[in-house]
Structures are given as structure tokens and as C-alpha cells.
Amino acid sequence: MADMNKKIPYKIYLTEDEMPKQWYNLRADMKNKPAPLLNPGTLKPLTAEELAPIFCDELIAQELDDTTAYFDIPEEIFEYYKTYRPAPLMRAYNLEKALGTPAKIYYKFEGNNTSGSHKLNSALAQAYYAKKQGLKGVTTETGAGQWGTALSMACAYFDLDCKVYMVKVSYEQKPFRREVMKTYGASVTPSPSTTTAIGRKILEDHPGTTGSLGCAISEAVEVATTQEGYRYVLGSVLNQVLLHQSIIGLEAKAALDKYEITPDIIIGCAGGGSNLGGLIAPFMGEKLRGEKDYRIIAVEPASCPSFTRGKFAYDFCDTGMICPLAKMYTLGSGFIPSPNHAGGLRFHGMSSTLSQLYHDGLMEAVSVEQTSVFEAAEQFARTEGILPAPESSHAIRAAIDEALKCKESGEEKTILFGLTGTGYFDMVAYEKFHDGEMSDYIPTDEDLAAGFAGIPKFPGNEI
């Protein structure tokens, strides 16, 4: 056993030939399918026709398809995947040693590309389908900037115009993210802006506002639906995004299989669910088909606890309440995490697919507090070298906690977690941590009740 162990390298890279050629659609193996998106006006399931002015046609088809298990990855996308994928599956030998745990810790590292995260996997797919449809460009919103960067890179590659609405406060506080996007040729507009009707209205109603993600979404959607040749794209939450992100889990599983490793526990951070849904996809598939069992753990911030403290109900996907209704674990579309919350994972809801799986008891969820997340991040950086993104560090925290339980019990469990990205653009949060200015915040029941009050009430949607 020790000998077998010795042969496992620090980094397992698949060859190009071994890279998955198809995305896996987890929904195909679910007995209880995720509930469909509803038209907020009619409360009926949205049709492809209704979605066509907003999203690209092929992406709508993927969004609505819950029976096809595998989708071929188009060759043009695969060619770009090969420039930064396969992402390495890493063995955390140094972290294990520092923890003194008998657990074997693996992590799938998605940060080795300029966007700094897994977001590029879906950005490339969405840009490709937009180009294939003959569109001029796409619009999107970005907060911290990871998704906007990824989309800018994808649009540069496919020679597509890219309009990014960036929350104004981020635009001003994160000029470097903005410049990266500009390097890739994207236009980046601070939101709210005077370039849209909704932006002008918001500015009139709230002069001096620094913007919000909900507002940036509204502007991006307005531009996509009113300008000829544009569509709107989104980096998380949607089923299509989970489909594209399944490349994470498929690659991780192929690398593990190559060395005959079976994880006992799979851990991913969860905001809207793009990383978690992608990482767990093939493992959850085996679980759904009754072939294997895994403990699967979603990790979310205690300050934005949609899984662990949210309601499972239909709710708006955006703060502005103009987007479709999705059935999901939600804190209410008006919920905004405390300002001291650093990094992403601040979406009030959760992917419908993951919500259904959680509701059916197929996965667990834990919430962790910010300071302990940065402690884990720093320990990880010092032992494994990589400076992790705050989001990814939620998974690190949970992985370390599980490894320490193994230390107590003596169990030699195998842990796999998703390291979604790097923290190079998050040093303001690290600085707060170093300076002892980081605080934790757990919403009170009253805070949550205020959010829940915004969940729409209609027959069958009682919470």
C-alpha cells in the first residue's frame, strides 16, 4: 500500500488524448429532475421561444434538456481547452504532512489560466455558441471580475464583441481586473451607467449609488435584448453552466481512475453552484445510478448560507426581479451578505440541480466562517505554495476539518476537493486578515426572515 502510494505524483496530468470529449449532464440520471424555470408573469415553465431573445439558441437547448446524458464538446472549444487544460489533479502531500493526518488529500486545481478560475470552462462554450449563431457579441455582468475576465478571454479567442457591466464599486476598487478585461479587448462599463434605460433610471432614483450585481444584470440583459446581434450570458447557477463545468469532475475522475484512487469524500465551495456542480457531476452520477457511494459536501459562507439556512422554493434569480423564477434553496432575492464578507459566494440562491440533489439527501452542506476560511487559506498557501482564492478556501477549510477528524480517528480516508482559483486579485481581503481587521458575521434569524419575505407567494410555493 505504501509502495502504491509512493507512485502517485504530486500532480496528475491527463494527456490530450485522455481528456474528456463530452460534457456530462447530471440531470439525465436524476429521478427527481430539477424544477423548470418559470415565467414570472404566467408562472408557467419557460419555453425555448421565450428565452430566445435573451440566450443563444444552442445554450437554451442545453438549458432545457434534462434527459441527454452526454453532449459532445465541439472541436473548436476543445482546441482552446487544450491550451489550459487538462487542469492538474494535485496530491496535497505537504498539507497532509503539516496536518499530521493519515487522510490522503487531493485537489483539482482550476486556477492555472489567466481568468484565475474555472469560469473559463463555460465562458468558452458560451462564446462559441454565440459565434456559431452568427452573433456580434455578448453582454454580461461581473462583480469581483472572475467571470468577466473569463468571458473576455473567450470572446478574444472567438473574435466576438464583449460588453461587461461591472458593479461600480468593483470597477473603482479593482482597476486591475478591469485592465485585464481590457487587455482581452472587452468594453467594461461601470454599472449603473447612462448607457441603458434601466441604468439611467437607477441613477436618477439613487444618485451616487455604487451599484449592485442585480443592477448590472439588468443593464446587461437590456443591452442584449435591445441591440441587434447580442445575447446575454451568465457564469453560474444555470444548468448549461453546470453542464460545461462537468469537465472539472470528468477530468478529476479520469485522473483518479488512472491511479485506481476512489475518494471517500468530495468537497466543493458553493455560491451559485458552477464549480460544485461541475466537480461532483460524474461522482454524483455514479451515486444516482447506484454504482458507488460518496460523501459529497457543499461548503458555503456562514454569511450567505443558502443551503444550510435557506428555503427550498421558487424565487427570482436576480435582485431586480426581472429574471425567471427558479426553484432553489434561497435566502430571498433581496438578501445581501454583510459588507464585511470578502470574495464571491454571495449569490442569494443556488443552482436548481444542486438544490434538488440536496433536498433529496444526496449531498450534505456545511457553512464556515470567514476568519477560519482565511486561516485555512494561509496554511494552504504556506504548505502547498498556491495562493488560493477566498471562494476556493471555503473548500480548503472543510477539507482540512475532515482531515483533522481522520487524524483523531486514525481513518485513512481519501478526500477530494475543488480548488477553483487563485487569489491574486483578492489581496485586499488578505490584507484585512493580516491586519486583524477581518470579522465574522452570521445573519440573525431576523435578517433571514427579512430576506424570506421577498420570496414570491403563489399556490405551491408556500415556505
Add this chain to the structure above:
Amino acid sequence: MADMNKKIPYKIYLTEDEMPKQWYNLRADMKNKPAPLLNPGTLKPLTAEELAPIFCDELIAQELDDTTAYFDIPEEIFEYYKTYRPAPLMRAYNLEKALGTPAKIYYKFEGNNTSGSHKLNSALAQAYYAKKQGLKGVTTETGAGQWGTALSMACAYFDLDCKVYMVKVSYEQKPFRREVMKTYGASVTPSPSTTTAIGRKILEDHPGTTGSLGCAISEAVEVATTQEGYRYVLGSVLNQVLLHQSIIGLEAKAALDKYEITPDIIIGCAGGGSNLGGLIAPFMGEKLRGEKDYRIIAVEPASCPSFTRGKFAYDFCDTGMICPLAKMYTLGSGFIPSPNHAGGLRFHGMSSTLSQLYHDGLMEAVSVEQTSVFEAAEQFARTEGILPAPESSHAIRAAIDEALKCKESGEEKTILFGLTGTGYFDMVAYEKFHDGEMSDYIPTDEDLAAGFAGIPKFPGNEI
């Protein structure tokens, strides 16, 4: 041929077993050895004893050894190398296509680690030898912060104290670099500081100064030589650094050999020479031994042209004139590039080894202007995805220029260049470029004459 070509992946990764187990000491194959470091007081070659208070013993041995061709990489260093190495050898298919060139372009990418550059290769070695000697810690200076970050990571791994003197203007303008170093547990002091005698003197003589690399070196050396259990370490210029960095070239050559590829042209950016010396080492070795021939091109900024316009003479390695004299191509130790020069590659001199090779006609050198460097950087980012460091982009510029010559002539040359790092912490320079505020500067002959005037005069050192 086309078929063979098809088999070459975007990224060639060696396995752990294929990674080089030894560093290669280029000097062993040089007929004309680089001239020894001189004691500026006696003008005699420096002995190991004289260097012992400043540098670690084993590193001094490496520094002075110009006959041993191979040094085993200690297992402890190799273990950490395995966490981020092998670095990929990339085929720039997308850049080739965008240029429409028949040339085949490869680049060795050293930026996939948190320090963001190749600097970690030597930082790990230097930290290891310091630990092995039983020292408490090491001191160093950093300007832009790549070297300081790399050393911080290495010291965290080997549990060594790390004191970084960071040029004050960088400390203030690059708070993120500083926080990365702190994440790894380093103490970062803005220089000049009140923690050293030389720092206090400089502050007294020049109140309000924002510091310089020369001043930071002086503080770091003072602390290393006056505090029990500390030594000073340096990230470039020295022979030992080139030795450690030979891992870049050895890996690149092993990857090329695996696919039976022979480069015609090898291109590296050159500041102090750490990357260029490492990249070309095994190729230059073959050239020196008469086994093969390659065109080898050093690329330097037109604003700091030590190879192309400097003098080959003994000069001080530091602005403060307290360090040893090295025989090298130099602009004079008082030469400071124009303030509009972005990024690194601002050292007034050049590695003695590379200087000798250049003097002997074994390599070429070109200088390139800043705006054209950023144009190349942006084209590279948009096609290859990776956002390059300004330093690395000098090599990109020259590689693109050579590839465009092939387009004209129709020659199918194979080009290899070194992509030393990523530009995530250099977005201020990119912003200037985007905003049209970047300018070029070429020193006049008068500017250079002023620098040359500072080169020490003694028999045999006439310029």
C-alpha cells in the same frame, strides 16, 4: 511532416520521472571562463572566506565552481519542485495562426506558480542551503516583488525567517505584492527604513526619499552580516542563480527531445540574466562542445541596453558600490532607467557568464522598445490566453519578429522562447498602455556617458 506535427500537443509535460535530477553548470564547458568577482578594496578575486559572512557556504561553493558540470538537486528541493514543476513547454499554435507564419513557436512557461515567475527555482535552492547550514533566516531586497514573493514561498516551505527590504515606492504602490509575501510569513520593510544604520543614514541625507534597489540591497546586506544566523540572498546575476535556473532549459530540452524537435532560434529576455542563462544553458552547452549550433538571442529593453550599448568591464553590482566587482556588460552602476520604464529588466549590468558568452560571439542581443513590447504582450494574451509579464513580453516581441521574418521568407524555422512569468501584478503598466499614456525612451549617448563615468578605473579595466 504534417502528420508528425499533428501529434505535438499544445502543452508538453514531462513526468516526474523525466524531470532533470541535476542542475547544469554552463561554465564548465566554457573555454573562456567568466572573470572572477573582485574584492573592490584589493582588486583581487574574492575568496570563499571573504564571502562567508554574506552568503551561505554551499552557495559560495557553487558560485566559485566553474569546472563541475553537474550538481545533484538535493531531494528536499526536488520534492518542492514537484509541486509546481515540470513547467509546461507550450506550442503557440494560436499565435502562429494569428501571425500566419510557417514558423513553429514554442515557449517554456514558468509563470504557473504563485510567485508568478521562474524566480522560485533559485529561491528554493537558496532557502534550502540556508536551512541546511542551520541559519535562522535570510534577507533580501525586492523591487517589483517577484523575487521577494518567490523567496517568501521558499522560506515558508523550509520554515526559515525571511526579511524582505522592499523599495519604498514599490511597497506603497504595490500593496498586493507585499500582502502575498506576508501571507507566506515574510516580514516586509519599506526601504530605506530606520531598522538599519545605512537606512537611517540615507533617510537623514535624503529625507522623503522613496528608495532604490541599491539602497534596499545595502539594508539587506547589513542585516545579514550583523544579525546572528542570517545570510543575504539574491535572485539574479550570480553564477549560482544561473546554475539553479538551468532547470528551465534542461526541462525544455528534455520535452523537445521527447518529440524530436530541434529549435533553430532560442530567445530569452535579459535583465540580470537569471532566466536567459537558465533557458539557454543546455543548448549553449551543446554549442560550446561543438555538438550543435543554435541562434541564441538575448532581448533587452531599449531603455536599459546593457548588452547592446554597454561596456564590457569590471563594475560594481550595486548602486551603493558596496558589493563585489563583476566583469560584465554594464551601463555603469549609477545608471537608472527612465522612470517611464515599466517592469523589471532594469539592472545596469548583466551576469558575468552571459557577458563572456556574448563577448565571445556565442549569442546575439537585440533591444526593443516598450510600446512594441506591450503590443506583443496584448497580441499574445488574446491568442494564447496567458497574460504575460512585461519582462517576458520582451521575448515575445522578438519571437513574433522572427516569426514574421519567416512569413516573408517562407522558412519553417522552429523558435523557442522563455515566457518567464505572468503580469497579474503589472496591470498599472497595462493600464498606461491601454490609455495611450505609455511612451518609449532610448537613452542618448550623453545619458550613457554619464553612467559609464561611474565605472571604476584601474589597470586592465580601461573602457
